[in-house]
């Protein structure tokens with residue numbers, strides 16, 4: 304089963320401010336340069352009717368939605384992450400195995416829970432949808448199939464609030480009618496190349512020999528396309544490891560080498576990383592600053608802490624100290640974007656296990 308939440312950031316915003324329901328809602332990533340500069344992160348389905356979707360400039364979205372009574376909101380990641388974490392816990396409980404693959408999507412292996420029955424799987428999906436809706440007022444779309452690849456394609460078939468089940472004997476006919484661009488990993492570039500080969504649908508992709516595919520796309524992507532067109536995939540659903548690093552990066556109001564202008568933003572970013580670390584109940588052993596200059600060159604400077612920590616003062620002091628050192632070492636540097644990264648993360652278990660005894 305693949306679950307993908309519908310217009311996720313915008314749906315979170317609708318829940319937080321019910322008065323915006325029924326209006327086009329656009330979640331924006333403001334670059335902070337000018338009041339209007341930046342891109343659309345996502346929009347609700349009403350805004351999409353006007354052509355407003357992820358990635359387009361905010362100015363363009365404003366034109367498309369002129370006098371449509373649209374609401375433009377800045378992205379509020381911490382809110383979406385909290386909602387996401389609670390929903391992931393719900394999902395986790397429904398699978399034999401669970402794999403989160405993004406803030407709003409996950410795979411569940413439900414083979415055992417569904418007793419290998421697709422009818423039973425449909426009931427589980429209904430229960431998952433009902434629970435997410437009652438507990439978080441969020442709708443999602445679900446695909447059920449014999450493997451991860453087809454489940455992912457299926458979850459995208461009926462959005463929003465969709466449920467699409469593809470039984471093993473239906474895989475070929477389901478895929479055949481779809482555009483090749485529905486295969487995960489087929490972006491604009493691959494799509495253009497396929498276009499040149501007069502391949503638009505997966506049915507047409509089936510006519511290309513493995514040799515042609517490998518010649519055109521290389522061994523790895525070519526082989527993948529050959530198998531994907533046939534609905535073949537044997538990846539298992541596996542729990543992802545905890546992240547080993549966290550970072551936040553942002554654009555300064557203007558390019559500058561003035562420490563007084565840089566430290567406040569760096570401080571905000573450090574606070575956001577610290578909050579995330581605490582939320583995950585993790586510590587870090589290394590702190591780094593990132594500086595992207597006006598020539599777009601990227602510089603980093605890091606330091607190892609005396610001991611693993613999630614302490615605000617220790618991490619803040621380390622980040623600000625590193626930035627001061629960096630500016631001293633490169634007096635001509637003019638900074639455009641800056642960031643904070645913590646790494647060598649670990650989770651203190653608070654449990655006494657054999658390794659604690661070994662250290663004594």
Ligand code: DCP
Pocket residue numbers: 307308309310311312313343344345346357358406407462463
């Ligand atoms: N996102 C983003 N920038 C993008 C794509 C996505 O910031 N270019 C963010 C906002 C989305 C979230 O990630 O809400 C999930 O991405 P999806 O691609 O799943 O898109 P949505 O959930 O918004 O819409 P859909 O209903 O089509 O799944």
Ligand code: CA
Pocket residue numbers: 307308309310311407
């Ligand atoms: Ca989504």
Ligand code: CA
Pocket residue numbers: 307308405407408
């Ligand atoms: Ca998604």
